Amino acid sequence: MSAITYRDVRFGYPDGPDALRGVDLTVPTGDVVLVVGPSGSGKSTLLRAANGLVPHASGGRFAGSVVTFGRDTRTHAPRALADVIGFVAQDPEAQFVVDRVEHDVAFVLENLGQSDVTMRRRVEEALDALGIAHLRGRSPSSLSGGERQRAAIAGVLAAAPAAIVCDEPTSQLDPQGADDVLAALVRLNADLGTTVLLAEHRLERAAAIAHHAVRVDDGRVVGTGRPGPLLADYPGAPSVTRLGRLLGWDPPPLTVREARARAADPAGLPVPALADDRAHGDGHGDAPVPGPSLVRAEGLRVERGGRPVLHGVDLDVRAGEVVALFGRNGAGKTTLLRALAGLDPPARGSVTTSAAVGCVPQDPNALLFAPTVRREVAETLRLLRRPDPAAVDRWLDALGLTALADRHPRSLSGGERQRVAIAAVAVGGAPVLLLDEPTRGMDAASREALHDAVVTHARAGGAVVLATHDIELAARCATSVVVLGDGDVVASGPARTVLAGSLFAPQVLRVLPPFCTVDEVATALATGGAR
Amino acid sequence: MGVAQGPGYGGSERLTDVHGDAARPWHAAAWLAWAVAATAALQLAPSPLYVALVIALATLMVAVFGGDSPYARAYPVLVGLALVFAVLRVALTALTTHGGPDVLVTLPGATLPDWLGGFTVGSTIEAPVVAQAAYEAFVIVGIVAVFAAANAVIAHHELVQGLPRAFHELGLVVAVGVAFVPTTIRAIHDVREADRLRTGGRPVRRGRLVRQIVPVLERGLEHAITLGESMDSRGFARGGSTPGERAAAWCGAAGLAALGGAFVALVAGESTPALVCIGVGTGAVVGAIALASRGSRRARYRPRRLTRADGGLIAVVALAPVALAGLALAGDDRLAWAASPLRWPALSLPAVLALALLAAPLVRRPAPAPTHDPAAAVRPAAGPVVPA
Amino acid sequence: MTRARPALVYVLVAVVGVAAFLYPFWIPAEALPARAHAADAPLWAALVGGLVVAAITLEVRRGTMNGATVAVLGVLSAASGLLRLVDLPGNNAGIFFLVVLAGAAFGARFGLLLGVSAMAVSAVVTGGIGPWLPFQMLALGAMGAGAGAFDPVARRLGRRGEVVALAAYGWVWGFAYGAVMNLWSWPFLPGDGPTQWRPGLGLTRTLEHYWAYYVATSFAWDAAGALGNAVLILVTGGALLPTLRRVAHRLEPVVELAPPAPVA
Structure with missing residues (x-):
């Protein structure tokens, strides 16, 4: 069974142009699905449609249908979907209702009218699952960005949803916080089978955890598939992926580990000149002389x-x-x-x-x-x-x-x-x-x-x-x-x-010292080819 | 769902929040009852000595229970403001009210034109007038002190959480607002600094208000939209119009009508029917709140419930005004004081004992504030930043 | 009949609220048994004020209050409660001008709620909870609701005209708020002086006494506050009204659903 099914979804914000222009998409149950696309491509709108924030909270013109775990968002507002799908936004500061982590995590359970015993158990479970039990009594404003974002995820996880939607959850975080948040999502997916629908710009980390990727542009889905092949020609792809494409590695690697394995194999470097450069190259010979x-x-x-x-x-x-x-x-x-x-x-x-x-x-x-x-x-x-x-x-x-x-x-x-x-x-x-x-x-x-x-x-x-x-x-x-x-x-x-x-x-x-960037490798390839 | 690795959570552990209990031994509702009882006692025994006693008690409560919270630090400021206000009122009364014996001093006076009241400002200042005004103003200082003390010792989030469910949304607005205050303060600071950076550190005054208020408000509103989405996604919204809700609405309207009736009765000079109407109106509005609260499906996570000790405290402090009212009925004429003829106010032992009941919260002392476990508070040192 | 109830409640709230505010002017001497107890009257009035606030809150929250409404109310309450502390031209003007502008941008119902909640947040933040609070909430709520009701008229004057009209509204309220809030504390000190309240003085004499009291104690203060209101609204209104209006559609989102596409 699919977790979320979009069928010919078209949507425009009030007084705005269409943000989605006919989206058909199926999110399989139990997978991590990564949505990529440039700013303004409709990624956020697509994600918000999964739990009915679009159109119920945003207002606007909506056609087509989104069915989330058997519930049609046309007739189910976000509050009627809170027990099956959670939503986490980009800004880790702005998602707290109550000034104490533990009570904020319980907010969804209060709204669902759960019993005291259930609430108590679910809050403890959610705090443990995100590894933030020691922060329970703190005020969200005193936490680091990564801790806040994990507390926000705990706030939707408490309802035990079958899916979590995260709109760029790490884009405001430092690398350490981003790692913590993505590791938590991987753990939820692996241990609890929670479906994760994730949008990101920075893909160095996110691409490696996804089972599927979806490319969105101009309000349409322009491609779906395994992350490696799908991201090979994507401008925001990780450097190793673009390097792999440049060197004709198939499938293109998503992580440094995969890429090093390919580079260690001499057959992985198609141009001999590149190996020469590696031996005695020093890259930038043209560094400008600094002024005063x-x-x-x-x-x-x-x-x-x-x-x-x-x-x-x-x-x-x-x-x-x-x-x-x-x-x-x-x-x-x-x-x-x-x-x-x-x-x-x-x-x-x-x-x-x-x-x-x-x-x-x-x-x-x-x-x-x-x-x-x-x-x-x-x-x-x-x-x-x-x-x-x-x-x-x-x-x-x-x-x-x-x-x-x-x-x-x-x-x-x-x-x-x-x-x-x-x-x-x-x-x-x-x-x-x-x-x-x-x-x-x-x-x-x-x-x-x-x-x-x-x-x-x-x-x-x-x-x-x-x-x-x-x-x-x-x-x-x-x-x-x-x-x-x-x-x-x-x-x-x-x-x-x-x-x-x-x-x-x-x-x-x-992967390829002394080269620092894909552009340098490309230049070396071009000049090496001429040599 | 079931978190596989989670420890088992039985049903026997405490389901109420115990975090604040040690630091704040009394429930917010008990403190409110204390404040109301103290105010009633002030009204029943307004003689300056009793007022001074109540102010001393209030100060003691702040010292014992207030800790070093900003509200506790605000206590002397609020009482100081009340004193300034009182002195102004006394001066105004002394300068404008004339007649009677014991002239203290005679100042140059002027009679105001009719459109400003046509009375004389200045001229003679009489001791009884000053004393009477000071006496009455002192009672107001007492009331302000009592509520300033209550504010200093109350946990405000308990107060918000303790609202009847019918006021859940309003309570949530206040909770969101209070939680947003530090964010706003930081935003104001950031925006001021960004404004200076824009011109390379040189402040430009012209149009600065707009340049600073708009970003603060824009950020706040964006924050609100995100928060609203987060709340909606987490199941927040009011249920529809249930029969209980409709009944509550009519009940509230009837209560208002009864209150209106009380005013009509008062205009007619009938105080007994007015009191009955106020009673009926109060009952109806309270009933409406109860009806609307019962209709709510919302649950409450780890509320701090009133304990038996809290109930005992409420009963004891409520005894203070009751005892004073009894003394007044029994004809104790030392509760109030009159400035004319001028004499030293007298004390009566029963009244002092009754007021001493207001010291009841002292039977429990707050535990020293728990120190944060430094190991838990500090994040493990983040390693060097390594991209994946 | 059910339709008529909200209107009935608002009328009753207005009548009872005004009566509770203005009781020093009309209450007869014989209604208050002893002079010593005339000073209890403000506390009774506070009780009635609290009941009125409760009743109106019950009525107003009855539409759908979605997350955005609560969040925007909370954020604006925090901002205006804080602005009350910031040194702005005129006293206390900070809390007023935002309530006026938000009332104008979002309508009377929101203005009323914002006035009530802004005062509540401010009271919690500054430790100002006391028997005076219901009156402050009612007065600020009336200011916000009035701005919402007044704005459709003001908007006919064009963009600049609207801001000027709202500034004038804020200026008037600067005095009205001061005058109304004095009424809460004035009767605490009943007496025979020419600026003091005494039950049963009659409307004309009471008005004279109050006017003298107001001129002596509050007029200069309120004049500064009213000027601050007007200046703040004039300076910031042009920029803030569009800012506020851009989120107005979030409070009551309008959804147009096209029929679902046929299943292929």
């Missing part, structure tokens, strides 16, 4: 609440550089950016700036208020009293926002909003740009646009500092890497050197 120093931190110590967050950090950002800051959450990345931007005064040491510094906050929503993207970007120059429509157009174009210029910023996806926020700060003309987690929630197209903008800005004599967990992006654009650990610089130097010797290495570097 723009921002310099010396012996920087920053304290918060009397406790040191950074102790004695040295950093020199020069014109033409893209510096990637790595480190786990709480290692001091954001504090370092804030100190460079002059927000946190140094307790000791100094920050010397010889050029203006623009800093984009982690959450773009803190900035956006104007009714259109263009006015949002223009507002900065208006505040600085030097309106310059040409600069506005230049930055809209640089970040791939021209087509969105007249949209309301709040109607955009998370990645698009992030780009609007970057444009709104960058348009001020600061040569140094500090970006905090810029790729959070970004789809492949947004990351590509961001990458291009960062490289262009640095080539034009500016400098960019990225605090990020996104190693793949950093491998493609960073010229130097700084790794922070517990407030100290634990490694720094040219990107390739630092990445090569560390566990931070990008996927391609771990």
Whole structure:
């Protein structure tokens, strides 16, 4: 029996164009099904239709039918499906009704009118299944992102649903939190047989846990099948998958382990030149010579609440550089950016700036208020009293926002909003740009646009500092890497050197050293073929 | 479903929430009863000495049960505000009310025009007027102190959870709102900082309010939409219109009509029928709440129930106003005080004993706040970030 | 008959609520047995106010309250309860202007609920639970409901005109709220002075006394608050009204279902 069956589903939001244009899809019981597609493709709508949020909570025009475990969503509102299907949204902060984990987990049981004994048992089971029993008495606001998201999953699991729908559950999380959440989903699927319908942008982890994948574009399902073959030509596919496709590995690998097995086999490298390059290649020979120093931190110590967050950090950002800051959450990345931007005064040491510094906050929503993207970007120059429509157009174009210029910023996806926020700060003309987690929630197209903008800005004599967990992006654009650990610089130097010797290495570097990115391999193949 | 690896959970364990019991030995409802009893006692025995006694008791409750919660820290502020208000009222009364003996001081006076009341401001200040006004204002300070103390010692989530089921939605709104307060404070901070970053750290005042309020509100509303979806997905929504609901609605309307009747009776100067009407109206509205609550299918997870000790406390503190009312009926003229002729207020031992009943919560002391198990609170140190 | 009941309840709430607020003006001396007990009257009024709040909550929640309604109410209550603490021009204006704008954007029923719940959240956050709370809830609820009822008229004036009209509404309410809330504490100190309440004074004399009291104690304060209301609504209304209206459809979602496709 299939868990969820979509039959010719068409749907449009109130006063909006159609978001789904004839979707036919069957989700098999007991599988993990991964839905991929660019922002605005209708992924979220498709997921929300599974438990009737679309159309009952959103309003709008709905045709066709969705049948979830034998119940038609046309006649069953989400509340009438709560006992068979749960829904978890992207934002881990916004899903808590009650200010205490345990009581929030019980919310669904209260609504279903369960007996005291049942509620007590189900809450304990749900807390155990997600491994958060020790957090039961905490307030959700005091938890880390990964813990919050697992608590949110426990909140739907308590009703013992046969299926769970997760709309980008890890896109707002750091890698550790994302791992925890995906591991929990795998465990639910394996141990309890819960069907999982999952949408994601970042596929390095998610693709490996899925049994099936579904590609969505422009409100339609454009492909279904095993994740490997289906994702081979998908722009947001993991680097190893794209590498496998480039090298003609079939089926394309989804994990580093699979890819290394293929690379270890000499027959897996079709071009001999590639093996040559591997022997004595050093990749980038064309690294640009850095210009003058723009921002310099010396012996920087920053304290918060009397406790040191950074102790004695040295950093020199020069014109033409893209510096990637790595480190786990709480290692001091954001504090370092804030100190460079002059927000946190140094307790000791100094920050010397010889050029203006623009800093984009982690959450773009803190900035956006104007009714259109263009006015949002223009507002900065208006505040600085030097309106310059040409600069506005230049930055809209640089970040791939021209087509969105007249949209309301709040109607955009998370990645698009992030780009609007970057444009709104960058348009001020600061040569140094500090970006905090810029790729959070970004789809492949947004990351590509961001990458291009960062490289262009640095080539034009500016400098960019990225605090990020996104190693793949950093491998493609960073010229130097700084790794922070517990407030100290634990490694720094040219990107390739630092990445090569560390566990931070990008996927391609771990499969085919010394290559860092798929593009490098492609270039080597092309030149090698010519040789 | 059945979680295979989960331990077995029998039916014998406690189904009520015991987390707060040690730190907060009394139920929120018991504290509310305490506050109401103390207010009634203040009204029955308004002599300044008794008021001072009640304020002292309230302060003691905050010291013993309030811990270091922000509400406990707000207690002196609220009482201070009430004192300021009282002093203003006394000054206003002294400056505008004239006549009588014992003139303290004579100030220059002015008579206001008719459209402002046509009375004299300033001129003579008489001691009995000042004393009487101070005496009455002191009672208000007492009432504020009592409720400020109750706010300081009550667990507000218990209060929200303890609402009748008919008010479940309103209680949920308050719970969501209170839970959202820290998020909003952080949002305000983030937005202010983002606004400064936009111009490279230079604050621009013009239009700043809109630039800051709109993102805070937009974020809040987006949060609300997500939360609403989460609630709907988790089975939240009101049931349809059941017969019980309809009966409750009519019952509520009848209660309102009876209250209206009470006012009509009062205008006619008939206080007995008015009291009857107020009684009937109260009964009808309470009945409506009970009917609507019974119609709800919702369950409640680990509610803190009133224990026998809570019931005992409610009974004991309720005795205080009852005893004072008895004393008043028996003709004890030392409960109240009159400023004219001016004399020192007298104490009566029975009244002091009755008020001492309000100290009953002290029979149980809060346990020291449990410290978080550091091993459980701190996440295991996250390893280096390794992509899959 | 069942249709008529909500209307009946709202009329009764209005009559009883207003009567409970305004009792100092009409209550005859003989209704209050002894002068010493005249000071109990505010507590009786608080009881009646609480009952009115209860009855109206029972009636209002009877439509469908979906998750979005509860969440939006909660979030706006938190925002307005907090704005009450933030230093904005004018006193307490923060809690008012959002209630007025949300009432205008979402309608009278929502405005009423928001007024009641915003005051409740604010009371819980600031530790302000007491016998004065029912009056604050009723007054703020009336302000929100009034804004919802007034907005269709204001909207005929165009976008800018609507904001100006709502600002004027907020300005008037700045005084009305202060005057109404004074009425809760004023009768606590009955006496013979020219600014004091005394049962049985008669409507005209009571009004004179109250006016004198109001001018002496509250007028300047309320004038600042009312100005703050008006300025805040003028400055932010143009941006906030569209923001609020964009989520209005979530509160009462309209679903158009096309007939299901024939099974292939």
